[in-house]
Amino acid sequence: MTAAIANTHAAGTRRVSVARGYRFELVKLVSQWRIRLLVLACWIAPALFVAAVSQQSSLPVDTLFGRWMHATGWAGPLVMLGFAGTWALPLLTSVVAGDVFASEDRLGTWRHLLVTVRSPRRIFAAKALSSLTVILLLVAGLACSSAAGGVVAVGNQPLVGLDGHLLTPADAAGKVLLAWVCVIAPTLALAAIGLLGSVALGRSPMGLLLPALVALAMQLAQMLPLPVAVRLALPGYAFISWNGLFTSPAQLGPLLIGIVVSLVWAGTATALAYLLFLRRDFTNLTYDGSGRRAVTAGVLPLVGLVAVTVAVVAAATPATGSGIEQDRVQRSVATAFAHLYRMQTRQLNRPDVTEAQLKATAACNKGGGKLAAQGPGNDWRCVISWHLPDVEAAGTAIYQLDVTADGRFVADGDGPKEVNGYFLVRTPTGDAPNPLWQFDGNVELLPTTKG
Template sequence: MTTATPAPTPAPAAAAETGVPAARRVPVARAYRFELVKLVAQWRIRLLVLACWIVPALFVIGVEQQSTLPSDTLFGRWMHATGWAGPLVVLGFAGTWALPLLTSVVAGDVFAAEDRLGTWRHLLVAVRSPRRIFAAKALAGLTVILLLVAGLACSGAAGGLVAVGGRPLVGLDGHVLAPGDAAGKVALAWVCVLAPTLALAAIGLLGSVTLGRSPTGLLLPALVALAMQLAQLLPLPVAVRLALPGYAFTAWNGLFTSPEQYGPLLIGVAVGLAWAVTATALAYLLFLRRDFTNPAHDGPGRRAVVLGVLPLAGLLAVTAAVLSPATGATGSGIEQAKVERSVATAFAHLYRMQTRQLNRPDVSEARLRATAACDKGSIRVPVRGPGNDWHCVVSWHLPGTDATGTAVYQLDITSDGRFVADGDGPKEVNGYFLVRTPTGDAPNPLWQFDGDVELLSHSKG
């Protein structure tokens, strides 16, 4: 008894002769639409989109109705004064928590879902190209992530404008931004955080490819973001801090100083994009090397460490090694002269704001000649680096008087250069959180204010 052998699949030329249509690969655009529909059809993705487009507005409007403000959050103390503070508060929260979690849910599961459902062979039969499958899935995940980020930005801005209106915004050095300038910089800040968001999304793709159906792949972007946040709290050298892919989540602060601190922001964006490209390329190479004929395949195992983790660690080391001599930054970047200059500049701007509140004669910053003398309370402690033990005495001169005004501030400076200056007297200047104006009590801008020390600038001692 003879066994019949299956007929070979006709080649394209042979198929044309026999009348059998040749199999064609599905275009990327069609596969992309298919993957996008699959993502949007998931109930958790729909809930995330709905939440991102509604919750920030409700949060901002709700905070505006409260008597107390989140003053420990950047721009939180100005939420009653202008609607442009709301989207910046949302941006600070999103960079810390929301965006890492969103990228985990979307990008961290885009490939692993096929492993759990066991549908890889069906998808390959339909699309007939692993390269097109990867491109379609990556583009679909990117589209959903952009939709979520746009929702957070638009919803936060809409909530602030509805609750308060588009009034001028006080920057991090005390200067006032016109509503048009504030709107442009708020939009630019949200655009800049797309770079670290894409880096986390690419890490999610890499984890989804390498770890298969393991839940660790789903959590990988959030875990990486948490590790970066912990690293930012440490007194790391400036070059290492800039080399982290999530630095742009905080570097947008430099947009709200005068002059703008574009250097750290551009470096943070470039590093984030470099990580996004590298992690995506690694995920692509690992995906093409996968054995789709094995239904029990659950990631490349140990190869993931060599082909996934080590290249990213090498990118971090190389970036830090390049940035150190290129920027000339050494140590933490927080030095006495920089702190004194930042505090004096912010005080001069805010002093003019208080002057307008009290209907006193206006005076320019140049005529005030504000200076600051800062130390850390002991000659044994180096006057540099982060900490909550900074002590500053601000001095200024009013035209036509010989007396020198002084005000005391206690500073808490974080490792990324942001500081909060807490007024410690005299009471008439910064010792009370309200000032009595002709129209009633108003918040005292000199009582407590936020500032920023540019880590890459050079001291002028």
Template sequence: MSATIAADDNVAAEHVVPAARVPVSRGYRFEVVKLVSQWRIRLLVLACWIAPALFVAAVSQQSTLPTDTLFGRWMHATGWAGPLVVLGFAGTWALPLLTSVVAGDVFAAEDRLGTWRHLLVAVRSPRRIFVAKALASLTVIVVMVVGLTASGVVGGLLAVGNHPLVGLDGHLLSSGDAAGKVLLAWACALAPTLALAGIGLLGSVALGRSPMGLLLPALVAIAMQLAQMLPLPVALRAALPGYAFISWNGLFASPEQLRPLVIGIVVSLVWAVLATVLAYLIFMRRDFTNLSYDGSGRRALVVGALPLAGLLAATFAVVAVATPSMGSGIDQAKVQRSVATAFAHLYRMQTDELNRPAVTEAQLKVSAACDKGDGRSDPHGAGNDWHCIVTWHLPGVETTGQAIYQLDVSSNGRYVADGDGPKEVNGYFLVHTSTGDAPNPMWQFDGNVDLLSATPKG
């Protein structure tokens, strides 16, 4: 009898089918549904798709524009300025907060709810759980970024229209060129967003239910913003993943300042990959049987923070060797060249507004003489004490024209030139045209200094 039972047990054991692991695609769909079912995620997605359009449309109808924001002064002139203003705000505040809420909480939520055991029993593969969660958070973040882009563009075009955009050096971008560069700038902003998302995954895994995991991407973003404002070497600031949030400015210069943008994108993607890999390694070594797990400080330091610090040091060394970037990147020759180029473009624009005879940049022969602190300071670095005298020549006119500008140059290379006379050129906000008053493009203008380029000779 016992022999018969044993034989039956052996036959049954041979027919036992091992439990199949849940495919990544199925786990991914499950994680996406979990994320979008949260009311705060739904609210953020809705805000990303609606708020920029309302903001751009409302500001474009106001008499006072955000002139302290890049391209803010052109929001009355073209609908393509609005999405760039939104991009500047998003890179500073919105995108770091979005990555914190999504990627910074995707693993920590399971710790707070105590649902790891149920998830492991259902999926039966920690590796597939990690991949599914990482892909789901990435999908939601991309949907939010696409919403911010589309909403800003639609709001600007509906409120103002599809008109040419004035670039950072005063040259005029056609509507088609402006559209392509605006969309490309938003696409480039995805790279530092992914870097912050990877840091969010790392914090969510390493710190467990601790709120520091949720806040980590936002805190890192704030630290990077502070670093960009400090008088640090350009190579060190370019080695931070947030550099691509500001280096897209170079797309709107002529010629395009692509080197800072490419460096910013590559650095951001490397940070994104390394942070995600570190999060994966910590996740795979975790003890899921400990229900009171609240993160591992030593593991977060050794496996998380130290490799990222090493990446920062290595990137700094590479950028420092490859580019002339150990200083501020701002010097007298660069500022003079940038101001002269922008003035020449804007002078032609003002000439068209006033229906004066057409003139070319070559005919104008614009030059600029700039100093810092009225000549008492070394003409290098950021500051609001730059002073420039612009000189130009008109064909057939013996008298040389001169205009004065006061410059406020920031550490990231962006500057605002404020006209200080003569009043016929840059002394008034408006100019009188045959069709009525129009904004004077030479009264105030934005410019950008390429921090990673070599100082021009001569």
């Protein structure tokens, strides 16, 4: 019956092209008041939020790069990126892609659309492309608005990377742009899941909520001490692996794997939605989706995809366990400390010293040495040693580390007070934040040849 409706048309009448259908669907989307509000919010609200937070006395230090929002305008868009990957982008994909097919079911307009376009394939392509366009417009708004708000409110200043090295304003701008581009891949994966839910579940509200629920499930999974192969095989990991761009050299392995996995998910979910759309019966005006078909043609293939990607990632990478091991933690902490020590040296107007001269090393244990020095936890303790030119005695500093399951850590200074015991340091021009008091870092989960 579907084929009869799709192919029945007056003699000499041509089918509507994909381009015309795309323009029509795009106008339908943009004419909705909620889409217009989302576009305005994404292009205006981030700038106001970043500018307001940057002027506050207390900063979101629990958010990556949040502690640097007073120092540079390029920290703001990265804070916004962390928020967007957790909440904004999953919700935006739900509202746009999760409703693009279901809206026709609620309005009962499928027969009119099929009579006009005469091709389910063209209808699917037009709707998918129009929803993709709107989603990209929203992502661009979040990125551009937050960057503009940060630069205008704070200034185009250098940015401190996750290993403590200083990025020039131009380099910081390029890395921020690249980080936002990288999260497009997992956003496409969620959008494809939204298309699949919208097709399979019809007017059911579960189709609208599906991308947000999948994103929430992946976020919860990333909080668990999963093996590295399982963590990298989830498309949501690309929402956090962009932080590897802000180390020197960049930790590109997890990021590239996350992008590839996300694109595979996007392609697979879109293909499943396309097949389900071609098979549905448009003559049933009370169609509310097929639960059995949604499971057999939607859920089970995606579960199988998880198993396949885990196997492929496990075979392609030599990583085992959580990836958080003693030598990697020690190397990351020592590297970040050496870079930040040079920054403190410049603040105090002391003679400059290089990282090679410092020869900073770290000795870390977990649970006071009673536990195996591996895996996440807030019971890591590191003693950092370094040397200054023409000084025989080595300097030492103690840090308490909170290492999360995804490899990010926060190092909290625990003395001596002259090095990391105070939030502020007294400089020739006045008090300034002490870069060695607390700092963020990132442990690369995959084996590396660095150091």
